[in-house]
Amino acid sequence: MSWVQNLLYFIVGVAIASFGFINIQLLQLKFSQRPALWEKLDAVCPPPEYCPPTFALNVASSIIFTRKFANEGYRKFSKALDRPFALLTPWVRGSTVIVLPPSKIPLLTRSDKTKDGQWTNLHGLVETTQLAYVIPDSNIYENVLHFDVVRRKMMAPEDISRLAPVIADEIKLSFREQWGTENEWKSINGWDGCGKIIARAAQRILIGLPLSRNESMLETSRQYATSLLVGGAIINCFPPSIRWVVAPLISLRARHFQARYVKMLLPLVEERLLTRLAEKGGEQVPEEVPDDFLQWMLPICAKNKDPAQNQLDAHRIALRLASLLTPLIFAVCYVFAHCVVDIHSSNARANILAGLEEECSRVSAQYGGLTTSASVDALKRVDSVLRESMRISDVSVTNIFRDVTAGEVDIGNGIRVGPGVRMVFPTQDIHLDPDNYEDPMRFDAFRFSRSFENEYEYKHQGSKNRAEERDSERELITTTTPTFLPFGYGRHACPGRWFAAQVMKQALAYLVLNYDVELIGPPPKRRALLNMMVPPVGVQIRMRRK
Ligand code: HEM
Missing domain, CATH: 1.20.5 (Single alpha-helices involved in coiled-coils or other helix-helix interfaces)
Known part of the structure; x- marks a missing residue:
């Protein structure tokens, strides 16, 4: 034959x-049998009982039209009726999530466990990247003790103050090495260019010198973070019932980079564990204790005494660090790169750049540089431009996921939600709602700083109280409100946001002061792949040292 x-x-x-x-x-x-719950909910598309092929087609088309379906539901149900609605998606079993209206945002401040029921944010976070197909050890995402390290070591103002000069040092060096110091125009891929700066600052805090500057380690960490997110988004386009076939193939790239990263990291983790053991045994150890995430994590891992879990296993620790690369590199790079694109594709580009440069030069002269958290805190326009970019260039269509795990959760309108159901918030629509923001589709860089510009004057005229009073009203990039949700809201709002803000503000200030940048070609069009807004991975820029 x-x-x-x-x-x-x-x-x-x-x-x-x-x-x-x-x-x-x-x-x-x-x-x-579909749970009776779905019958009580409004929906943008008809249910499966109505016509199975239409339902299947709508679920499939949500891969491209999630944004359209969510917009429609927000307008018809969230806004007009203040009711939750069902949104089709292949992401979850049953192909439907519940989109809660903005009036339910206060639910996020309550405890995860009440007498009636329990919910968790972890399932949604894990399934956004489909970690189960990439990380061979489920303990990493079921027992997230590395989240505690973020809460204990990366939130307090004194911790950010201590880390600020280290971040500033790393950003300056990486810009000089990666972007160069020549005054000639040079073309680069903007996503990679921004990612290299962020990866270097992130790795420095995660694993310290000298490994954090290893070129191969840096590239591997960046590739891992991106391939994990992109791979997760593609896996989520397939229905859960067939993921076991496709996911191992799609996640190959992420698993490859993860294995490389862990292999490079293992000797360092083992060395730190040996030093810890020696110290416990009363041996002489080097006096200078490293000040990085790996070191902060060791006592927290040691606290878990369950021998079955062995949290001091070097491979497990390395995997925990790898799992943090997604927020530390991908998420921070996403916002930073978008902000650069938003500034340079704005009609008001020249004014924005002049305003930022004036502020950075003035504050730098006042504080003797921009290497402390006090000086970076004084950059109001820089803070505003990043907040505005996060508002308009959201990372996803819906966000802040909650899965019911036990009992029932009352979401009002006579609706009680039981286990196995995922709820989300229409964050992108909230950020682009004219009732929340004037002229919401316009990138208004100084939207959040404009009315606070005079405090500098107040301070210099001796009216310190007035300046402080006004300053406390200002919404910072880290301020979560019911109309600003990129970092979540309430009990589980992102604990890494102060660190992320510090890195992004320092990077943007350095960029504005030291480089001329221009976009090559038209600004990238924003597209949604299922729930994720595709990052500007193809954007090309021209740049030169000033
Ligand atoms: C611009 C960058 C970032 C964005 C946009 C972002 C956004 C978010 C969002 C939306 C959540 C979910 C909140 C919720 O469900 O209520 C979250 C949670 C979280 N983020 Fe971030 N994040 C960023 C950077 C970081 C960084 C740098 C870290 C630290 C390494 C971090 C650590 C975490 C942790 C540990 C959680 C889980 C919190 C919990 O479960 O209580 N994030 N983040």
Whole structure:
């Protein structure tokens, strides 16, 4: 039999199998019992009982049209009726999530466990990147003790103050090495260019010198962070029932970079564990204790005495550090790179750049540089431009995921939600709602600083109280409000946001003061892949040292 015949048989076989599989799925949709909850909810698209093929088609089209469906639901139900609605998505079992209206944001401040029921934010976070297909050790994402390290070591103003000069040093060096010091125009990929700066600052805090500056380590960490997020977004386009077939293939790239990262990191983790052991045994150890995330994590890992978990296993510790690369590198780079694109594609580009440069030069002269957290805190326009970019260039369509794990959660309107259901908030629509922001589609860089510009004058005229009073009213990039949700809200609002803000503000200030930048070609169009807004990975820029 010729290979052509073989190929034909193969294609026909696959076609018959796919046809059978789809029909079984549609029959299942038609006759499976859906929880009564869905009948109480408004929905943008009809339910499966109405017409299974239409339902299946709508779920499939949500890969491209999630943003459109969410916009429609927000307008028709969240805004007009203040009611939750059902949004189709292949992301979860049952192909539907509940979108809660903005009036339910206060629920985020309550405890995860009440007498009626319990919910968690972890399932949504883990399934955004589909960590289970990438990380071989489920303890990493089921027992997130590394989150405690972020809360204990990266939130307090004194910790940020201590880290600020280190971050400033790393940002300056990486700009000089990666972006260069020549006055000639040079073209680079903007996403990679921004990512290299952020990765270096992040790695310095995560694992310290000298490994944090290892070029191969840096590139691996950056590639891992991006491939994990992008791979997760692609896996989520497939229904859960067939993920076990496709996910191992899609996650190959992320697993490859993770294995490389862990291999490079293991000797350092083992060395730190040995030093710790020696110290406990009363041996002489070097006096200078490293001040990085790896070191901060050791006592917290040691506290867990359950021998079955062995939190002091070097491989497990390395995997925990790897799992932090997504927020530390990808999320921070996402906002920083978008902010650069938003500034340079704005009609008001020249004014924005002049305003930022004036502020950075003035504050730098006042504080003798921009290497302390006090000086960076004084950069009101820099803070505002980043906050505005986070508002308008959201990382996802919906965000702040909550999965019911036990009992029931009352979401009002006579609706109680039981286990296995994911709830989300229409964050992008809230950020672009004209009732929340004037002229919401305009990138208004100094929206959050404009009315606070005079405090500098107040301070210099001796009216210190007035300046402080006004300053406390200002919404900072780290201030979460019911209309500003990129860092979440309430009990689980991002604990890494002060660190993220410090890195992004220092990087932007350094960029504005030291480089001319221009976008090459038109600004990248924003597109959604399922729930994720695709980052500007292809953007090209021209830049030169000033
Ligand atoms: C610009 C960058 C970042 C953005 C946009 C961001 C956004 C978010 C969001 C939306 C959440 C979920 C909040 C919720 O469910 O209520 C979250 C949680 C979290 N983020 Fe970030 N994040 C960023 C950077 C970081 C960094 C640098 C770290 C630290 C390494 C970090 C650590 C965490 C942790 C540990 C949680 C879980 C909190 C909890 O479960 O209580 N994030 N972040």
